[in-house]
Amino acid sequence: xxxxxxxxxxxxxxxxxxxxxxxxxxxxxxxxxxxxxxxxxxxxxxxxxxxxxxxxxxxxxxxxxxxxxxxxxxxxxxxxxxxxxxxxxxxxxxxxxxxxxxxxxxxxxxxxxxxxxxxxxxxxxxxxxxxxxxxxxxxxxxxxxxxxxxxxxxxxxxxxxxxxxxxxxxxxxxxxxxxxxxxxxxxxxxxxxxxxxxxxxxxxxxxxxxxxxxxxxxxxxxxxxxxxxxxxxxxxxxxxxxxxxxxxxxxxxxxxxxxxxxxxxxxxxxxxxxxxxxxxxxxxxxxxxxxxxxxxxxxxxxxxxxxxxxxxxxxxxxxxxxxxxxxxxxxxxxxxxxxxxxxxxxxxxxxxxxxxxxxxxxxxxxxxxxxxxxxxxxxxxxxxxxxxxxxxxxxxxxxxxxxxxxxxxxxxxxxxxxxxxxxxxxxxxxxxxxxxxxxxxxxxxxxxxxxxxxxxxxxxxxxxxxxxxxxxxxxxxxxxxxxxxxxx
Amino acid sequence: xxxxxxxxxxxxxxxxxxxxxxxxxxxxxxxxxxxxxxxxxxxxxxxxxxxxxxxxxxxxxxxxxxxxxxxxxxxxxxxxxxxxxxxxxxxxxxxxxxxxxxxxxxxxxxxxxxxxxxxxxxxxxxxxxxxxxxxxxxxxxxxxxxxxxxxxxxxxxxxxxxxxxxxxxxxxxxxxxxxxxxxx
Numbered sequence: 071x072x073x074x075x076x077x078x079x080x081x082x083x084x085x086x087x088x089x090x091x092x093x094x095x096x097x098x099x100x101x102x103x104x105x106x107x108x109x110x111x112x113x114x115x116x117x118x119x120x121x122x123x124x125x126x127x128x129x130x131x132x133x134x135x136x137x138x139x140x141x142x143x144x145x146x147x148x149x150x151x152x153x154x155x156x157x158x159x160x161x162x163x164x165x166x167x168x169x170x171x172x173x174x175x176x177x178x179x180x181x182x183x184x185x186x187x188x189x190x191x192x193x194x195x196x197x198x199x200x201x202x203x204x205x206x207x208x209x210x211x212x213x214x215x216x217x218x219x220x221x222x223x224x225x226x227x228x229x230x231x232x233x234x235x236x237x238x239x240x241x242x243x244x245x246x247x248x249x250x251x252x253x254x255x256x257x258x259x260x261x262x263x264x265x266x267x268x269x270x271x272x273x274x275x276x277x278x279x280x281x282x283x284x285x286x287x288x289x290x291x292x293x294x295x296x297x298x299x300x301x302x303x304x305x306x307x308x309x310x311x312x313x314x315x316x317x318x319x320x321x322x323x324x325x326x327x328x329x330x331x332x333x334x335x336x337x338x339x340x341x342x343x344x345x346x347x348x349x350x351x352x353x354x355x356x357x358x359x360x361x362x363x364x365x366x367x368x369x370x371x372x373x374x375x376x377x378x379x380x381x382x383x384x385x386x387x388x389x390x391x392x393x394x395x396x397x398x399x400x401x402x403x404x405x406x407x408x409x410x411x412x413x414x415x416x417x418x419x420x421x422x423x424x425x426x427x428x429x430x431x432x433x434x435x436x437x438x439x440x441x442x443x444x445x446x447x448x449x450x451x452x453x454x455x456x457x458x459x460x461x462x463x464x465x466x467x468x469x470x471x472x473x474x475x476x477x478x479x480x481x482x483x484x485x486x487x488x489x490x491x492x493x494x495x496x497x498x499x500x501x502x503x504x505x506x507x508x509x510x511x512x513x514x515x516x517x518x519x520x521x522x523x524x525x526x527x528x529x530x531x532x533x534x535x536x537x538x539x540x541x542x543x544x545x546x547x548x549x550x551x552x553x554x555x556x557x558x
Numbered sequence: 559x560x561x562x563x564x565x566x567x568x569x570x571x572x573x574x575x576x577x578x579x580x581x582x583x584x585x586x587x588x589x590x591x592x593x594x595x596x597x598x599x600x601x602x603x604x605x606x607x608x609x610x611x612x613x614x615x616x617x618x619x620x621x622x623x624x625x626x627x628x629x630x631x632x633x634x635x636x637x638x639x640x641x642x643x644x645x646x647x648x649x650x651x652x653x654x655x656x657x658x659x660x661x662x663x664x665x666x667x668x669x670x671x672x673x674x675x676x677x678x679x680x681x682x683x684x685x686x687x688x689x690x691x692x693x694x695x696x697x698x699x700x701x702x703x704x705x706x707x708x709x710x711x712x713x714x715x716x717x718x719x720x721x722x723x724x725x726x727x728x729x730x731x732x733x734x735x736x737x738x739x740x741x742x
């Protein structure tokens with residue numbers, strides 16, 4: 071069967087990707103740092119009309135067009151977006167491959183009739199892309215090379231079997247050759263592909279190497295060229311249908327154990343670990359219940375995961391009985407195989423399991439740990455992060471004495487720069503016995519923090535005669551006294 | 559007969575103890591540093607204040623501490639029981655606001671016994687539970703020279719006598735030092 075290949079070329083993919091999230095109605099360019107200067111990576115149609123072009127220096131471009139808006143380029147996000155488009159293109163045919171950084175290639179042989187013919191299919195593609203706000207150029211030919219050439223230079227579709235005539239009038243650059251070779255061919259007067267076909271093959275090979283004729287033969291269909299479709303995303307789900315409904319939680323756990331073993335061997339093969347697992351229990355009356363398990367670490371050890379399901383399975387309502395179990399790993403993270411060691415980190419594993427068990431009850435994000443942060447502001451000198459998604463960091467050291475307990479500032483009555491002799495706080499009277507300070511802390515002006523809008527703070531450690539040791543501060547720019555913490 | 563401080567401190571493992579305000583936190587951190595290993599700190603999430611890792615880094619390494627925020631006391635107790643029973647963490651500190659029923663207190667004891675770990679309930683004054691192994695009162699004492707002086711007092715002891723000590727925290731050696739015998 072003949073191939074019919076569609077080549078989709080998105081000439082302005084990166085800038086249109088950004089434009090989809092923030093509509094821009096002005097000249098716009100994406101900037102990439104190349105060598106030691108910023109250069110234009112991609113631009114929109116309005117910027118092109120202003121005479122800007124790709125690869126131009128950004129400062130030159132701004133001189134041409136002072137209203138130019140810009141944004142840093144993100145090639146990684148562009149690649150991701152292209153994969154999304156590849157997934158979308160799966161609606162036309164199952165055989166979709168990537169073509170460079172800004173194109174897709176589809177083999178639509180056998181599926182065009184589902185859309186009312188090739189012309190109707192291309193029209194549908196154009197319509198949908200226009201609706202999505204993405205510029206697309208489409209080429210259709212019998213070979214991948216021909217489709218690419220038509221997409222980039224022809225804007226037409228080649229009839230079936232008529233590829234050589236259709237591409238003959240295209241320039242030689244449509245053969246996917248290097249820039250240097252194209253220029254050399256043009257200098258010799260070979261402007262179109264037809265001119266190249268007319269040349270004796272031996273002389274072309276002698277002058278330019280095998281590459282030119284190889285590409286020509288691929289475009290004409292004399293040499294085969296593959297389209298490698300994207301690998302379908304891995305699916306980590308297993309299920310079990312039971313001949314008789316079950317209701318005891320021990321039976322459900324036994325079923326879950328079998329499913330877990332299957333799932334874990336699948337995960338092990340791909341060196342992945344499950345982060346979020348979902349167990350669906352379908353009952354005989356077609357209702358289904360879901361037990362979700364969020365793990366503190368990626369895991370693929372069935373023996374460790376199984377006991378963590380106990381709580382969720384115990385709470386499920388079996389009704390008239392459960393006749394289908396389905397286990398799916400919704401969140402999957404890479405988990406490379408590790409060297410076994412006689413120095414066991416078994417205690418760490420047990421701590422992770424404890425975090426998971428606590429997390430199933432109160433939410434995994436409520437188990438937290440402290441991470442150091444670089445700031446003089448007392449309340450910003452550490453970060454609170456979920457323990458399941460962070461690792462312990464250190465070292466910790468206190469450059470100056472800091473209170474054990476911090477709370478939002480509570481105002482007390484007091485005047486003057488020195489701590490008040492007597493004050494009331496939380497309905498208790500205190501008399502200052504010893505005051506150590508002041509320690510001046512200035513707000514971080516580069517961060518807007520409304521708690522620090524009162525300006526500088528002079529911190530004092532006050533030992534009261536009643537015993538309690540408090541952390542007071544005075545705000546000289548907006549006079550007032552506050553208590554913010556308590557020492558041991 | 560007088561009891562020595564170090565017969566009672568560090569607290570007996572496999573039991574749950576109680577500590578009253580106001581200086582309960584320094585007691586808990588000192589104990590966490592003494593026991594080493596992982597410490598779980600359970601508190602309710604609506605409370606405005608929180609423990610400061612820079613502050614307690616002189617007592618124990620903040621890398622070893624995990625903080626759990628719960629929505630009410632029932633959740634706090636459930637988490638504490640789970641953690642004590644697992645035996646992975648050496649110390650579980652629970653900040654309580656309401657008095658415990660005897661059943662709840664006893665369940666914590668049994669969990670601590672199973673996991674061989676220590677539980678410490680921070681309770682408001684006068685809300686002690688009969689199941690507790692020991693109950694401590696910990697208050698700061700004003701002193702012109704020493705700004706870590708505290709008075710630690712056992713107000714309930716299932717396996718010993720009651721006593722009180724003046725102690726201070728030595729930041730250099732990271733340990734509690736008994737200053738002198740306080741009068742009874």
